[in-house]
Amino acid sequence: MIEIQNLSVKYDSQIALENINLKLEHPSLLVIMGPNGAGKTTLLKSILGLVEYEGKIKIFGKEPEESRNIIGYMPQRDRVNTNIPLKVKDVVLMPLLSRYYFGIRLEDVKNAKRALERVGMLHYWDKNFSSLSGGEQQRVFLARVLAQSSKILILDEPFSATDVATKMKMAGILHKLKREKTIIIVTHDVNPLVECTDKLLLLRKRVIAFGDVMDVLNEENMEKLYGVKVPIVRRENVCYVLGGDVHVHH
Numbered sequence: 001m002i003e004i005q006n007l008s009v010k011y012d013s014q015i016a017l018e019n020i021n022l023k024l025e026h027p028s029l030l031v032i033m034g035p036n037g038a039g040k041t042t043l044l045k046s047i048l049g050l051v052e053y054e055g056k057i058k059i060f061g062k063e064p065e066e067s068r069n070i071i072g073y074m075p076q077r078d079r080v081n082t083n084i085p086l087k088v089k090d091v092v093l094m095p096l097l098s099r100y101y102f103g104i105r106l107e108d109v110k111n112a113k114r115a116l117e118r119v120g121m122l123h124y125w126d127k128n129f130s131s132l133s134g135g136e137q138q139r140v141f142l143a144r145v146l147a148q149s150s151k152i153l154i155l156d157e158p159f160s161a162t163d164v165a166t167k168m169k170m171a172g173i174l175h176k177l178k179r180e181k182t183i184i185i186v187t188h189d190v191n192p193l194v195e196c197t198d199k200l201l202l203l204r205k206r207v208i209a210f211g212d213v214m215d216v217l218n219e220e221n222m223e224k225l226y227g228v229k230v231p232i233v234r235r236e237n238v239c240y241v242l243g244g245d246v247h248v249h250h
């Protein structure tokens, strides 16, 4: 369970997050949406203990710094150097290696292969990572995080650079995983995930809205969030953002 109380983050004097409160049950899937610069990545980094913050964050009752071994993190692709001179297998195995000082275990290789198979990339095992397309690299990054078998997954824009088939495939994997894990996803495109999202957080430095998708995803809240009209279509028990990828600078 993740509990955040009165969380605020400042970079120098600039406020990135102000008075964030939320509670997330385990297992569940939380989607975070908001305009560029809204503090989404900063919120993820706070949960990971990677930035200084004011307020309280408890992850199964522990501090973020003490919880790193139960969290798998997939950073935003734009912010990592994807020109890595490594094979696909090395990229997936790397976080597993750092856990054990005595080298690679057969079980780690099995986990890495299983994760790559899950995202449909096992045939690239021996291929140079930098030669893959953006969407393929994204699938390898997802495999890397899946192979860690963490209780909590934090994914920053996992769908960027992926085609519609890959998005649907990734969403399907996450849908299955959320039965046993807590998954936190930042995305500009909530549509592939609406059916498996338990809680939606609309963030713009502060919490604009937090709750069930059907309650939170409405035109009034989207206008508050993005400052422009964003049409929503409702159909039976689901709703979608018309335009899909909402990417607005505030």
Ligand SMILES: Nc1ncnc2c1ncn2[C@@H]1O[C@H](COP(=O)(O)OP(=O)(O)OP(=O)(O)O)[C@@H](O)[C@H]1O
Pocket (backbone or CB within 6 Å): 011, 012, 016, 034, 035, 036, 037, 038, 039, 040, 041, 042, 043, 076
């Ligand atoms: N290391 C840093 N030093 C100074 N300012 C920062 C730093 N990281 C982020 N910021 C600023 O904090 C604000 C929030 O940034 P953050 O990356 O959390 O936004 P975001 O919602 O993830 O945006 P995007 O959708 O563009 O990825 C921005 O104004 C950004 O410029």
